Amino acid sequence: MILKNKLILIDGNNVAFRAFFALPLLNTDKGIYTNAIYGFATMLMKILETEKPTHVLVAFDAGKKTFRHETYTEYKGGRQKTPPELSEQFPLILELLTKFGIKHYQVENYEADDIIGTLAEKAGQESWDVKVVTGDKDFLQLANDQVEIALIRKGISDVENYKPADVQERYGIDPGRIIDLKGLMGDSSDNIPGVPGVGEKTAIKLLKQFGTIEGVYESIDDVSGKKLKEKLIDHHEQALMSKKLATIDRKAPVTLSLEDCQYTFEVTSELIHLFKELEFQSLLDRIGAEETIDQNAQDEVFDFQTLSEITEDHLESPSSLIVEVTDSNYHYGDIHGIGLSNKTGSYFIPIKTALSSEVFRAWLEDEKAEKVVFDGKEATVALSWREVHLKGIMFDIQLASYLIDPSETNDDLAAISKRNNLSYVYSDEAFYGKGAKHRIPEDEELGGHLARKAGACLELLPLLQKKLDENQQTSLFNELELPLSLVLAEMERMGVKTSQETLEQMGEELTRKLTEIEHDIYEMVGTTFNLNSPKQLGEILFEKLQLPVIKKTKTGYSTSADVLEKLAPQHEMIPKLLDYRQLGKLKSTYIEGLLKVIHPKTGRIHTRYNQTLTQTGRLSSIDPNLQNIPIRLEEGRKIRKAFLPSKEDWVIFSADYSQIELRVLAHIAQDEQLIKAFENGMDIHTKTAMDVFGVKEEDVTSVMRRHAKAVNFGIVYGISDYGLSQSLGITRKEAGQFIEAYLDSFPGVKKYMEDVVKKAKEDGFVTTLLQRRRYLPDIKSRNFNRRSFAERTAMNTPIQGTAADIIKQAMVQMSERLVEEKLTTNMLLQVHDELIFEVPENEIDTLKRIVPDVMENAVKLDVPLKVEYAYGPTWYDAK
DNA sequence: GGGGAAGCTA
DNA sequence: ACGTAGCTTCCCCT
Numbered sequence: 075m076i077l078k079n080k081l082i083l084i085d086g087n088n089v090a091f092r093a094f095f096a097l098p099l100l101n102t103d104k105g106i107y108t109n110a111i112y113g114f115a116t117m118l119m120k121i122l123e124t125e126k127p128t129h130v131l132v133a134f135d136a137g138k139k140t141f142r143h144e145t146y147t148e149y150k151g152g153r154q155k156t157p158p159e160l161s162e163q164f165p166l167i168l169e170l171l172t173k174f175g176i177k178h179y180q181v182e183n184y185e186a187d188d189i190i191g192t193l194a195e196k197a198g199q200e201s202w203d204v205k206v207v208t209g210d211k212d213f214l215q216l217a218n219d220q221v222e223i224a225l226i227r228k229g230i231s232d233v234e235n236y237k238p239a240d241v242q243e244r245y246g247i248d249p250g251r252i253i254d255l256k257g258l259m260g261d262s263s264d265n266i267p268g269v270p271g272v273g274e275k276t277a278i279k280l281l282k283q284f285g286t287i288e289g290v291y292e293s294i295d296d297v298s299g300k301k302l303k304e305k306l307i308d309h310h311e312q313a314l315m316s317k318k319l320a321t322i323d324r325k326a327p328v329t330l331s332l333e334d335c336q337y338t339f340e341v342t343s344e345l346i347h348l349f350k351e352l353e354f355q356s357l358l359d360r361i362g363a364e365e366t367i368d369q370n371a372q373d374e375v376f377d378f379q380t381l382s383e384i385t386e387d388h389l390e391s392p393s394s395l396i397v398e399v400t401d402s403n404y405h406y407g408d409i410h411g412i413g414l415s416n417k418t419g420s421y422f423i424p425i426k427t428a429l430s431s432e433v434f435r436a437w438l439e440d441e442k443a444e445k446v447v448f449d450g451k452e453a454t455v456a457l458s459w460r461e462v463h464l465k466g467i468m469f470d471i472q473l474a475s476y477l478i479d480p481s482e483t484n485d486d487l488a489a490i491s492k493r494n495n496l497s498y499v500y501s502d503e504a505f506y507g508k509g510a511k512h513r514i515p516e517d518e519e520l521g522g523h524l525a526r527k528a529g530a531c532l533e534l535l536p537l538l539q540k541k542l543d544e545n546q547q548t549s550l551f552n553e554l555e556l557p558l559s560l561v562l563a564e565m566e567r568m569g570v571k572t573s574q575e576t577l578e579q580m581g582e583e584l585t586r587k588l589t590e591i592e593h594d595i596y597e598m599v600g601t602t603f604n605l606n607s608p609k610q611l612g613e614i615l616f617e618k619l620q621l622p623v624i625k626k627t628k629t630g631y632s633t634s635a636d637v638l639e640k641l642a643p644q645h646e647m648i649p650k651l652l653d654y655r656q657l658g659k660l661k662s663t664y665i666e667g668l669l670k671v672i673h674p675k676t677g678r679i680h681t682r683y684n685q686t687l688t689q690t691g692r693l694s695s696i697d698p699n700l701q702n703i704p705i706r707l708e709e710g711r712k713i714r715k716a717f718l719p720s721k722e723d724w725v726i727f728s729a730d731y732s733q734i735e736l737r738v739l740a741h742i743a744q745d746e747q748l749i750k751a752f753e754n755g756m757d758i759h760t761k762t763a764m765d766v767f768g769v770k771e772e773d774v775t776s777v778m779r780r781h782a783k784a785v786n787f788g789i790v791y792g793i794s795d796y797g798l799s800q801s802l803g804i805t806r807k808e809a810g811q812f813i814e815a816y817l818d819s820f821p822g823v824k825k826y827m828e829d830v831v832k833k834a835k836e837d838g839f840v841t842t843l844l845q846r847r848r849y850l851p852d853i854k855s856r857n858f859n860r861r862s863f864a865e866r867t868a869m870n871t872p873i874q875g876t877a878a879d880i881i882k883q884a885m886v887q888m889s890e891r892l893v894e895e896k897l898t899t900n901m902l903l904q905v906h907d908e909l910i911f912e913v914p915e916n917e918i919d920t921l922k923r924i925v926p927d928v929m930e931n932a933v934k935l936d937v938p939l940k941v942e943y944a945y946g947p948t949w950y951d952a953k
Numbered sequence: 954g955g956g957g958a959a960g961c962t963a
Numbered sequence: 964a965c966g967t968a969g970c971t972t973c974c975c976c977t
Contacts, residue, residue, distance in 0.1 A: 656960090662971090
């Protein structure tokens, strides 16, 4: 069988522009912008994978002037200049194509359109399959039985394929009439005038009636509508010229033959090299290039010694210390070796040697022996499970790196090293392999890796110290984050006692209810299907039952709770479905999920806090996430009954900041109104309602208060009229008026919002009260969505981040205070604005005094902080 | 194994 | 086409 040739023609300029504007302004360590290149490569790979072409060509526009300018000097006039951040990416896009083995081509005086038109025609005549990839609708004129147009819709990888029938379906005209359509309606992006006042709808109507522009003018008397007729007559010439401009030349002087475009799929080492240079890790994964150990790293000789006996001489201060854990969850993993580095050298210590050495154990526990670590919390917890109490951590590379720039990859020592021009460390992923390929090598090989890691930490110490200092983050590091990491280590190691029986009982009840609901639904609908599949559910609701489609997702119908609520009156199964969703969530995530992570030896759940992840400075919690245990609905809230104190007659004691974010806002914005309201102990939502709606306190209705509350949330999140309208179910205009009224009532807030965005534009970053930092490169983006998001982030991050600073400070002080007061109380959990303790009965009164004291005075603000507390036999009762 | 939808928290 | 910050589960495709 002879395989049919398949030619892909790509509109290079168009794809590059789209990629550039669709993606954030990515750049490599060396400061090369890569977003357009990345987007181009992503699109290319997708096309090559799905289409498997035999021939490929990427066509580019040549120069500024084309033959179309002879027809109309204003052609493509008024276009914004190509941003330099994009133009500098073009040479690399060409290099990328070369390394893919793909031909690129341009012709003086002609546009990419004409090259593509000419070659598409040629290939079509030879009965090849042709596909044109572009974002420009003009190309639809080329569609025919051989030529299909792939229109990029939004983003970079979302395409819509047009065969002639699809053009007919979408526009109601044949592909050949697209030029008439453009001739009538014009095209603002190419500055093609068309006929003023004629848009897509009118143009299509005319073409359906008369066929072509020429047809329209031949029968101009039959055109209905006096105004329209006049406009057409007045702009006769212009319409014909516009049509000419929109016509793709299929006879352009293309010297390239079809065979010149031959393409064979091949992953070359050159391509891999380029991807590495451009830091396209995800694309490397996609072409199946196993992350190999960096050539540079491998080449660099690294001297180290494997110790079979440890003496004091090996333990200089400071030393970097790597405690390597086998499992990603350090509560469960084994330690498989120790790396050590100081001015006497770098060492690998096999784990047996380490744990059996009295000298080494004593050194680990010696507060005065200074250690530099990478993730001290991990090392502390892992050793603590083995009854070794690590002391003397003076610096944590991971934490420091996170404070310097939270947006960078901070969980990979190799990446941090690279950013600081150290190249001999292997990344853990490359060294151990990932997924099914994960393996832990024998000591001989392992030793080098750990010694290199230790060596890098020691070298990074002064570099990161200097950066912290330049950022004025030294005290944030020393006084807050480093001590906090040790507090968190204790909390994680302690864990929280969880009743398996309680969870199991709740699980059984949920299973019963779920089975019943499931059957009811099947009966009502008359068929069985997977209730958990949004796809199957969508088909049932919107096709079988013909319910109205309220919202769509990228992949199909939306079946989210807000959609279902709107549909509830239309079908009796919907409320059942909502119940099913709610209970199903409880069962799978919370009952089964939590049962899986109760530690078999301690009977407790040991979460891990990620201290180096969030962009705002908050903690996050994983495996399990104990920061999203249900509370809003009673059924879910009952899950909290499973969380208990360790011992009899102890209680769970919970304390939370009241309105911390609005208080922080009042302080940062120095808004007199808001500060006064908090000083007077007012209900802040009521106060907001009074000001926004201009009523007296006693006249604030519950609806007004609810709206005011939503406005307050909106303010904290970086408000938009759209967002507020969504959350309140009001129009965008009304939401806009609420916001305006709010900002008039709180002028300090208004000024803050303006100033913080301005400052972010100047500095490129925003900061919190304690000098935490977040960079916002998108704040200068030309893409409205990206820029708006960055602006909201600029408003929100100092607020959310300062609140995080405050509770972190409180945790450090609370931990010290518990020691000072010789209490046996344990701090167990942190949930962003809330601390949870387990407390023996005889310490409750003390805690009632010191917890609010510490939390309210952790940081001095110009507004009072307020803490509320509660306690009871389970977490559920601490309300 | 990964991406998307959905839903839980502050 | 869109309120801030997260994590886990499920489906479904590769």
